[in-house]
Amino acid sequence: MNKNNNGCQHCCNEKFNCTGVRPFRAIDVDCIQPNSQPTVEGTLAFGSFYDPSGNPVLISPATPPVPGQKIVFTTPGPSLNVSPAPFPNNTTDLQVAVGGIYEVNMNISVELLNLTSDLIETEVRFGLFINDTVVVNESNFLSLNDLNMVGGAESVVTLRMANTIGNTIQLRLNKDDRLSIRVILATTQAFYRYPSLVVTKIAD
Structure with a gap:
């Protein structure tokens, strides 16, 4: 059939409804107008840093x-647009390649030693x-060992406390920003192990 005759109704994309043959019974996807305002998806970005050695x-x-000091990592995790920063920050900092709103998750296991004869606590705080x-400032997290048992001829006891501390925050980052976990305050006899830093973009 000649599509230019009166029995055919013109549709978009050079399609025709040839009513002389049969009526349309289903939507022709070629005749659906495209969305004039297509959704633009934001650029994904995520990355992580660990030290699983213990x-x-x-x-x-401090x-x-x-x-x-900065917390040192040994093992990068899966990543996209977030990666270890260039040297000399390649074992301490994660760098973002695109700006946006990010969620940052920080965790670290700490070990604090103290003596019952000590007059001050053992403390460490990170940010x-x-x-x-x-x-x-809202990223701070800490651990404290302040048990004190001073008493005449009593034996001096070594106190050891070990726990995992951390924090999760959301903040806006710019392209090429570098993120690191750093000691804010520390007394003597404080140790850390199993640190992790996870950075995930959640919005543009």
């Missing part, structure tokens, strides 16, 4: 406002840093 790392004493200069 080797204890001694934490050097007193605010001067920050202490998230951006580009080594900006500390994210």
Whole structure:
């Protein structure tokens, strides 16, 4: 049949409804107009850093406002647009390749030693840093061992406390921002092991 005769009704995309043959009984997908405002999906981004060895790392004493050492990682996890930063920060910092709203999850196991004769507690506090200069105050997490048993001829007892501490926050990051976990405060006889840093983009 000639589609140009009066028995055919023109549709979009050069399609015709040839009523002289049979009526349309289903929607012709070629005749559906495309969405004039297509949805643009945001760029995915995620990455992680770990140290699964379990080797204890001694934490050097630190007193605010001067920050202490960075937490060192050994093993990158799955990643897309988030990766270890270039040297010399390749074992401490994760760098984001795209800006957006990110969720940052931080966890670390700490071990604190103290003596019952000590007059001060053993304490360590960590925080998230951006580009080594900006500390994210709401990211702080800490562990404290302050049991004190001073008593005449009583034996001095060594107290050992081990636990896993952490924090999860959301914040906006810019392209090429570097993230690291750093010691905010630390007394003597503090150790860490099994650190993890997980960064996931959740919105543009």
